[in-house]
Amino acid sequence: FVLDSGIVYPVPAGYPVSPNDEEYVLVNNKCQCVTVTSKFVPSQENPEEEVLERNIRIIVPLKARENISDPLSPLRTTFVYRLSELCKNCDPVEIELGGAIHQAQQGNSCEEPQTCYTYDRNQCYSSPVPLLYHGEVKEVPAALTPASCFAE
Numbered sequence: 001f002v003l004d005s006g007i008v009y010p011v012p013a014g015y016p017v018s019p020n021d022e023e024y025v026l027v028n029n030k031c032q033c034v035t036v037t038s039k040f041v042p043s044q045e046n047p048e049e050e051v052l053e054r055n056i057r058i059i060v061p062l063k064a065r066e067n068i069s070d071p072l073s074p075l076r077t078t079f080v081y082r083l084s085e086l087c088k089n090c091d092p093v094e095i096e097l098g099g100a101i102h103q104a105q106q107g108n109s110c111e112e113p114q115t116c117y118t119y120d121r122n123q124c125y126s127s128p129v130p131l132l133y134h135g136e137v138k139e140v141p142a143a144l145t146p147a148s149c150f151a152e
Helices: none
Strands: 024-029 034-042 050-058 092-097 100-105 126-133 136-143
Touching: none
Parallel strands: none
Antiparallel strands: 024 034, 034 050, 092 100, 126 136
């Protein structure tokens, strides 16, 4: 993917890939397996000028299920990536208005649940499993991502 349209952009927000690197991570979405990075590179038309190059890395998880919490659900065959949704910033920030501090979100549609194509290791996923207990079968939740489900 090439997102550069020949426009020189301001210094990108994000965090550096490594301490000595000029490349910045703009999006690292573990839920949809997408990483977007950017860095300034010499322009092909004018080597004296720098342009912003963005790279999008998408890992398509093989054998991903439509419902990742249900191992018996059908395999996912469609993967949709919308850059505007990947880049939205839903982290609340504090701003001062009229002498009072307010919480504000920088993104739109933050209440809509995100579609996950694989397990987000920061989230707890579980699936009901049948358990035979004293001759009776009971459905109990089993953790699919134990490290995220149990406190250390």
